[in-house]
Amino acid sequence: xxxxxxxxxxxxxxxxxxxxxxxxxxxxxxxxxxxxxxxxxxxxxxxxxxxxxxxxxxxxxxxxxxxxxxxxxxxxxxxxxxxxxxxxxxxxxxxxxxxxxxxxxxxxxxxxxxxxxxxxxxxxxxxxxxxxxxxxxxxxxxxxxxxxxxxxxxxxxxxxxxxxxxxxxxxxxxxxxxxxxxxxxxxxxxxxxxxxxxxxxxxxxxxxxxxxxxxxxxxxxxxxxxxxxxxxxxxxxxxxxxxxxxxxxxxxxxxxxxxxxxxxxxxxxxxxxxxxxxxxxxxxxxx
Amino acid sequence: xxxxxxxxxxxxxxxxxxxxxxxxxxxxxxxxxxxxxxxxxxxxxxxxxxxxxxxxxxxxxxxxxxxxxxxxxxxxxxxxxxxxxxxxxxxxxxxxxxxxxxxxxxxxxxxxxxxxxxxxxxxxxxxxxxxxxxxxxxxxxxxxxxxxxxxxxxxxxxxxxxxxxxxxxxxxxxxxxxxxxxxxxxxxxxxxxxxxxxxxxxxxxxxxxxxxxxxxxxxxxxxxxxxxxxxxxxxxxxxxxxxxxxxxxxxxxxxxxxxxxxxxxxxxxxxxxxxxxxxxxxxxxxxxxxxxxxxxxxxxxxxxxxxxxxx
Numbered sequence: 001x002x003x004x005x006x007x008x009x010x011x012x013x014x015x016x017x018x019x020x021x022x023x024x025x026x027x028x029x030x031x032x033x034x035x036x037x038x039x040x041x042x043x044x045x046x047x048x049x050x051x052x053x054x055x056x057x058x059x060x061x062x063x064x065x066x067x068x069x070x071x072x073x074x075x076x077x078x079x080x081x082x083x084x085x086x087x088x089x090x091x092x093x094x095x096x097x098x099x100x101x102x103x104x105x106x107x108x109x110x111x112x113x114x115x116x117x118x119x120x121x122x123x124x125x126x127x128x129x130x131x132x133x134x135x136x137x138x139x140x141x142x143x144x145x146x147x148x149x150x151x152x153x154x155x156x157x158x159x160x161x162x163x164x165x166x167x168x169x170x171x172x173x174x175x176x177x178x179x180x181x182x183x184x185x186x187x188x189x190x191x192x193x194x195x196x197x198x199x200x201x202x203x204x205x206x207x208x209x210x211x212x213x214x215x216x217x218x219x220x221x222x223x224x225x226x227x228x229x230x231x232x233x234x235x236x237x238x239x240x241x242x243x244x245x246x247x248x249x250x251x252x253x254x255x256x257x258x259x260x261x262x263x264x265x266x267x268x269x270x271x272x273x274x275x276x277x278x279x280x281x282x283x284x285x286x287x
Numbered sequence: 288x289x290x291x292x293x294x295x296x297x298x299x300x301x302x303x304x305x306x307x308x309x310x311x312x313x314x315x316x317x318x319x320x321x322x323x324x325x326x327x328x329x330x331x332x333x334x335x336x337x338x339x340x341x342x343x344x345x346x347x348x349x350x351x352x353x354x355x356x357x358x359x360x361x362x363x364x365x366x367x368x369x370x371x372x373x374x375x376x377x378x379x380x381x382x383x384x385x386x387x388x389x390x391x392x393x394x395x396x397x398x399x400x401x402x403x404x405x406x407x408x409x410x411x412x413x414x415x416x417x418x419x420x421x422x423x424x425x426x427x428x429x430x431x432x433x434x435x436x437x438x439x440x441x442x443x444x445x446x447x448x449x450x451x452x453x454x455x456x457x458x459x460x461x462x463x464x465x466x467x468x469x470x471x472x473x474x475x476x477x478x479x480x481x482x483x484x485x486x487x488x489x490x491x492x493x494x495x496x497x498x499x500x501x502x503x504x505x506x507x508x509x510x511x512x513x514x515x516x517x518x519x520x521x522x523x524x525x526x527x528x529x530x531x532x533x534x535x536x537x538x539x540x541x542x543x544x545x546x547x548x549x550x551x552x553x554x555x556x557x558x559x560x561x562x563x564x565x566x567x568x569x570x571x572x573x574x575x576x577x578x579x580x581x582x583x584x585x586x587x588x589x590x591x592x593x594x595x596x597x598x
């Protein structure tokens with residue numbers, strides 16, 4: 001600041017900068033306090049036994065293997081549906097649909113509105129469509145399909161961004177050599193966009209992994225003791241188990257909730273690190 | 288429909304002959320178009336499912352009772368379905384969370400875009416993303432075992448399940464959203480405006496508060512609306528922290544039940560039987576959907592406005 005400003009204006013200027021910095025510091029403090037609280041509450045019971053033992057009613061011997069496998073099974077169905085459909089929709093919006101029609105801008109608007117629909121509403125959609133109308137029952141399959149509908153807008157949006165970041169010279173070169181649009185997309189554009197798509201997909205899946213509300217509505221069960229083997233099986237999921245343990249008045253059960261949370265957080269952190277690493281590597285290559 | 292753009296498949300084959308790449312081209316174009324349509328089908332599905340479910344519900348419960356009665360007791364005999372206490376609980380939590388998230392979010396956004404050195408910014412953004420990536424149910428645990436005990440030490444009369452702790456954690460949950468949308472809005476204000484204001488002899492604070500923020504106002508208000516809409520739809524943290532007792536109150540120290548928590552509560556019961564308490568899920572969800580959908584439409588429109596003004 002030059003000295004031509006009055007002392008009062010300079011003071012106010014510093015105060016405002018300080019206020020903004022204080023807000024940022026508050027956010028960081030919240031994050032640190034949160035992580036410390038979760039780590040302190042959770043680390044004691046987070047043993048190998050806890051991760052690899054099935055669910056039981058006894059707080060001292062129970063493990064999280066059953067709901068963990070339930071979560072992974074649901075995510076497998078979700079990924080198997082959401083990735084091809086989401087990437088396909090993005091390919092149509094970005095690559096095939098070269099003239100922006102009214103239909104495509106309507107689809108685009110629709111996707112951004114869908115991204116803001118509360119997750120529990122998707123659960124109700126899944127309940128009516130998959131559980132009842134298609135009669136898939138309270139199964140891993142209907143849970144996974146519901147979650148795939150939930151993350152679909154996010155997968156489409158991130159895939160579109162990844163496709164958009166592929167330089168148009170790739171497309172022009174391929175088309176000029178006589179390739180069809182689809183040959184250009186499948187052999188040039190998609191391979192170049194893969195790291196970006198993968199990053200976005202991992203982030204979407206990790207969001208779905210922590211999501212509980214829609215699965216409660218489509219019938220994820222609080223107490224399933226058998227390990228899931230088929231897509232028709234009933235299932236529990238890790239976040240729902242955390243929810244039930246947290247509500248339990250028995251402190252030994254809430255301690256289990258804390259350990260399950262710590263495990264979930266480590267899992268999510270690992271997924272996110274992979275995503276960030278992929279993104280960084282892709283950027284380096286392009287530069 | 289698939290061939291709205293480019294040459295129709297049949298015509299293309301007729302002109303250039305039948306070859307595998309052509310067929311592949313047409314098939315992939317059609318398939319990807321069908322995938323793009325699924326998003327529209329989803330919206331249609333949501334509207335149809337909620338409307339028919341709510342329609343069936345209103346055959347047994349009058350809309351007047353649903354929207355104006357202050358008694359929500361679906362498990363009693365006879366059950367009562369008045370949404371007022373749920374709306375009240377939802378508003379209490381949503382408004383409370385805004386009080387936490389909006390000031391912190393906008394100041395953080397200003398710092399990130401106007402003040403932070405690039406390297407610090409590169410550290411702060413992942414930290415905020417981390418905060419946004421923590422699952423809702425974990426925030427519920429934090430509300431029960433960190434926020435509420437802390438509040439109880441200060442205010443002894445507070446209920447174990449209370450709207451205040453729910454509002455605080457939901458505020459923290461939506462904070463990264465507000466911060467990053469505000470940052471985007473502020474960063475998209477053209478530099479020429481800042482330079483002009485500096486040229487007239489303004490300090491940085493004056494430039495930010497009197498030029499940049501007013502110019503970014505539509506984007507900032509969009510972030511506020513989206514945050515409020517997200518808070519209204521928040522489910523797991525609120526179910527854990529605010530409790531499951533419907534209550535017509537504006538006192539944040541009391542237990543309340545939100546619309547989302549009521550759906551969870553109804554859904555964790557036995558749904559196979561059907562009946563009004565099954566259909567009530569659809570009526571409450573329809574109300575929730577209409578409210579959040581309208582807010583999102585307004586916010587999207589505001590975002591597009593600042594994009595068109597400055598690009």
